[in-house]
Amino acid sequence: TIAYTDNPVSCLLDYMRNPVYGKGLGNDDFEYGSWDTAAHLCDQTVTYTSGVSTNAFSTNYVLDTGVSLMSNTKILLAAFRGIMPYQGGKYQLIIEHGGDNTDVVATPSSPTTVMTVTNDHIIGGMTIDGENKLSKVNRVRMTYVNPDEDYQPDEVAFPDIRIASQKTLDDSMLAD
Secondary structure, eight states: OOOOOOOHHHHHHHHHHOTTTSOOOOGGGBOHHHHHHHHHHHHOEEEOTTSOEEESOOOOOOOOTTSOHHHHHHHHHHTTTEEOOEETTEEOOEEOOSSOTTOTTOOOOOOOOOOOOOGGGOOSOOOOOOOOGGGOOSOEEEEEEEGGGTTEEEEEEESOHHHHHHHHHHHHHHHO
């Protein structure tokens, strides 16, 4: 049956199966167990600290069919923290959560300790280096071959000093 839903998993499945606006995949292209689990996680009721209860994930996004299938798929996946691996010839669906397929708000369990490193394991000392000022930049200039200029070298900079200077000038005028 065709019915309205704001469940993003159902919307993504419809988009992937739609031969006109979507990918036009067949029913055999999906591993429905993972899609069903994801859909139920989206429909799970969660209560926020404000006391408001609602579905864990929903979407009312209007897709632009003029953009790529990949862009629209990423938009729909972002609506529920989803990833869609292609494994064993079928599209799977996974929601990022705490490790419990029945509870989208589950707290992740601590991973098991594989090995505890002590001073006895360290040979020759150890140092930890963080970022340093020499590796940071506040402006980047790039030279490239510009096909619009008869393949002559051209340059671009970010941030563009001319635009930054104009914005500073505009901001100072607004302050007056």
